[in-house]
Amino acid sequence: xxxxxxxxxxxxxxxxxxxxxxxxxxxxxxxxxxxxxxxxxxxxxxxxxxxxxxxxxxxxxxxxxxxxxxxxxxxxxxxxxxxxxxxxxxxxxxxxxxxxxxxxxxxxxxxxxxxxxxxxxxxxxxxxxxxxxxxxxxxxxxxxxxxxxxxxxxxxxxxxxxxxxxxxxxxxxxxxxxxxxxxxxxxxxxxxxxxxxxxxxxxxxxxxxxxxxxxxxxxxxxxxxxxxxxxxxxxxxxxxxxxxxxxxxxxxxxxxxxxxxxxxxxxxxxxxxxxxxxxxxxxxxxxxxxxxxxxxxxxxxx
Numbered sequence: 001x002x003x004x005x006x007x008x009x010x011x012x013x014x015x016x017x018x019x020x021x022x023x024x025x026x027x028x029x030x031x032x033x034x035x036x037x038x039x040x041x042x043x044x045x046x047x048x049x050x051x052x053x054x055x056x057x058x059x060x061x062x063x064x065x066x067x068x069x070x071x072x073x074x075x076x077x078x079x080x081x082x083x084x085x086x087x088x089x090x091x092x093x094x095x096x097x098x099x100x101x102x103x104x105x106x107x108x109x110x111x112x113x114x115x116x117x118x119x120x121x122x123x124x125x126x127x128x129x130x131x132x133x134x135x136x137x138x139x140x141x142x143x144x145x146x147x148x149x150x151x152x153x154x155x156x157x158x159x160x161x162x163x164x165x166x167x168x169x170x171x172x173x174x175x176x177x178x179x180x181x182x183x184x185x186x187x188x189x190x191x192x193x194x195x196x197x198x199x200x201x202x203x204x205x206x207x208x209x210x211x212x213x214x215x216x217x218x219x220x221x222x223x224x225x226x227x228x229x230x231x232x233x234x235x236x237x238x239x240x241x242x243x244x245x246x247x248x249x250x251x252x253x254x255x256x257x258x259x260x261x262x263x264x265x266x267x268x269x270x271x272x273x274x275x276x277x278x279x280x281x282x283x284x285x286x287x288x289x290x291x292x293x294x295x296x297x298x299x300x301x302x
Contacts, residue, residue, distance in 0.1 A: 051075060051270040058266055074267035078275055082268055084255040091275055094252035097163060098232060101248060105167045106227040109174035117182025118208050122194050139176035147240060154241060161243030169241055170231050178223050185219040186212060221287050229280045249276050
């Protein structure tokens with residue numbers, strides 16, 4: 001045995017010590033996470049299995065048992081023919097009303113807020129700090145305080161009881177918090193990059209379109225998720241400003257679930273609830289990682 005082999009044998013194994021998979025720490029952490037996930041997923045499980053049962057099976061009383069005979073009739077009725085007050089047209093009318101509110105509200109508010117945040121970060125003007133303070137104040141005003149003044153405003157504009165009026169309300173209320181998000185995100189961009197673009201002769205819109213926008217995907221995803229979930233799940237503005245013929249999906253869901261006429265169809269109620277919640281859930285599942293990146297990258301900086 002030469003000297004090199006002797007040295008290696010004396011040193012013994014080296015490198016990081018392998019971690020135990022079933023250590024006490026891992027068992028406690030993953031056990032807690034599994035229990036928390038089961039606690040939050042249990043209501044969703046009950047809703048899904050109930051929506052797939054017929055009424056005779058629901059009356060047996062075991063809400064946790066899977067359906068003996070799966071039926072999609074409650075889903076079809078919830079979408080197409082469930083009664084929402086005086087009309088029995090299902091959720092499909094409210095769905096398209098919600099889409100017509102959601103799409104322009106999200107696009108308009110994000111476009112304006114992104115430009116506002118960019119301007120407040122790099123293009124300081126006289127009174128910019130006062131303007132930003134007013135926006136911050138507007139982000140924390142309770143909606144209920146402004147309900148009646150907005151009724152008067154929409155009435156004078158001829159938009160009360162219309163989808164355009166509800167869209168305008170969501171744009172107004174989405175502006176402050178979105179401006180804050182974009183302003184904080186753009187403030188984290190190195191100012192040297194902005195100055196270099198100015199030296200090269202780039203102006204306001206060129207810097208915004210060619211430099212800021214390509215770097216801002218995470219915060220745009222954050223803004224889109226906030227607007228989609230907030231606007232789609234809104235009940236208050238829809239029931240007050242939309243008018244009876246333009247109710248969004250959430251208002252029609254309330255009318256279906258709280259109907260007191262006839263037999264209580266729990267399977268239809270559960271199916272209607274799942275249909276209403278499908279879009280926000282889909283958005284979260286598709287863009288959840290980008291949402292976390294955007295929050296970490298700029299939403300808490302300033």
